[in-house]
Amino acid sequence: MEDNYLTMDLLRFTTAGSVDDGKSTLIGRLLYDSKSIFEDQMEAIEKASKQKGEENVNLALLTDGLRAEREQGITIDVAYRYFATPKRKFIIADTPGHIEYTRNMVTGASTANLAIILVDARNGIVEQTRRHSFIASLLGIDHIVYCVNKMDLVNYSQQTFSSIKEELKTFSSKLRTKDISFIPISALKGDNVVNRGKNMEWYEGSTLLHTLENIHIASDRNLIDCRFPVQYVIRPQNDKFHDYRGYAGRIEGGVFKKGDQVMVLPSGFSSKIKSIDTFNGEIEEAYSPMSVALTLEDDIDISRGDMIVRKNNSPSPEQNIDVMLCWLSTTPLQPGGKYAIKHTSKDARCMIKNILYKVDINTLHRIEEDKKIEANDIARVSLRITQPLFIDSYSSNKATGSIIIIDEATNNTVGAGMII
């Protein structure tokens, strides 16, 4: 086995499109043309396609196979799929296009580096295109790739692509996402997905797979503001490590180095990093998103929910926060209601103090008359927390800028908030 797998990196992306935009076919095409399908899987779908009397092998069957029984009634149904090329491993968060769309896409987008938004070349921008774009932007996705699909049905017309592209450009200039690309494709025929094909020689840009393989994601992480939420305290009860106290967690921002001056929140005590420990030995520095254990020079009382930061760069302690809240539950949000809240490794309770406005996700307009928040709604909401949380804005740090809200009667996760 060659050793290039040691230097491959990981890209997580989400796919969005309306019901008949060809999303499943596109994913099937990516998996098939990148040779990620086992022979027996391929034989099975060839057989199934023939049985249905279809002319081509239906690549959508690679992901659509089990729509029936087991999947029915799953309220959030984001399906995760995997493939790899010699350059990168890819995780696809595949969200369904139907009506329950918002909460599914929000879930899928929350961990994605990139969003593929499908546009039907015959229809151009539709309501869903705006909605998908807005959600991708709201969730802080750094890269959007618009795939103008079904180019085969518009005779691979350059003019059609250009006018859709111009329209998308005008519209997307309002989004927070700055890296946006446009690719004319036919998922059905394979043009510009993995291989270029011969039908659109006028197109000089990259294929979709080439874009996915080469898009620069390393600088999307925040390597400036050091944030280390403590997950767990490691205290070995043995002679060799008798006085050892290691603070285990994942670095959610910045670079921590041995010898750094740090501050512990909420106590405010200062200390120095004595060591950064891993199973494979001590390391000199650690950065996001590494999971490590820190030890400090001084004996300070630190527990789960605390945060270790750099001395002159700390998140602000806030008991009143404003969030853009996506409501996930079929039970509407209770104004004035009390809920459990999770922020990094910290648990607290909160009260819904005020609903400022609801967002019309098709137009981005604020709705101030109707403040009833139901499943799939997105609203700006003020919360009062029982104790201060150490927060950053979501736009500067996704980990320290996000919360989930839990119904205390059912223990269900009912809301997802991005701190403003």
Place this chain on the structure above:
Amino acid sequence: MKNYNLSHLEELESESIYVIREVAAQFERPVLLFSGGKDSIVCYHLARKAFYPSSVPFPLMHVDTGHNFDELYQFRDQLMKDTNGRLIIASVQNSIDKGKVVEEKGINASRNKLQTTTLLDAIEENKFDCAMGGARRDEEKARAKERFFSHRDDFGQWDPKNQRPELWNIFNGKKHFGEHFRVFPISNWTEMDVWQYIKKENIAIPTLYLSHNRDCFERDGVIMAKTDFVQTK
């Protein structure tokens, strides 16, 4: 300038360690299911990494059909000895002896289905509130939507309507009395990732995985090994 990138295996490893630490922090009595297969061996390796230099703060549990290769038992016991692992054995044979399940009959008889009862009984007896396992989403299409934290009701059942949304990496392990969770730390790994990681970390696996000579026979197109537990026609 220094390159602050992680490889895909490093990123997956970090994610899994994060999940395992969440389990130790959020649950009172977690357990790691251990079959001696490569996925559970990788999970145990990750658990050891997560709490180093401490020992793993939860036991392992082998739901043992009693129908395993001898090599596997030797491997399992040696690994526990070398790493100071605490192993609980939940025996399918015991469930049969107690009359809780009935052995299948015929030449294709298997104890695979019987394991569920043994597992649920063992979870209840030991009062475990979370059972971690090495299942992966890429194993089959039906698993593609499974959560990292999968909720089970007080009958140990998976209710599709009651699965919680999982956003970012905030995991909600809150539960009512009697309910428990299944947690899958290597959800995002593929078969290939597991093998690459075993190679990279030089993790010991049972030699059964490696090519060797063995007496086999064919049934319905499947090549099977001859063992004491497979009836030949």
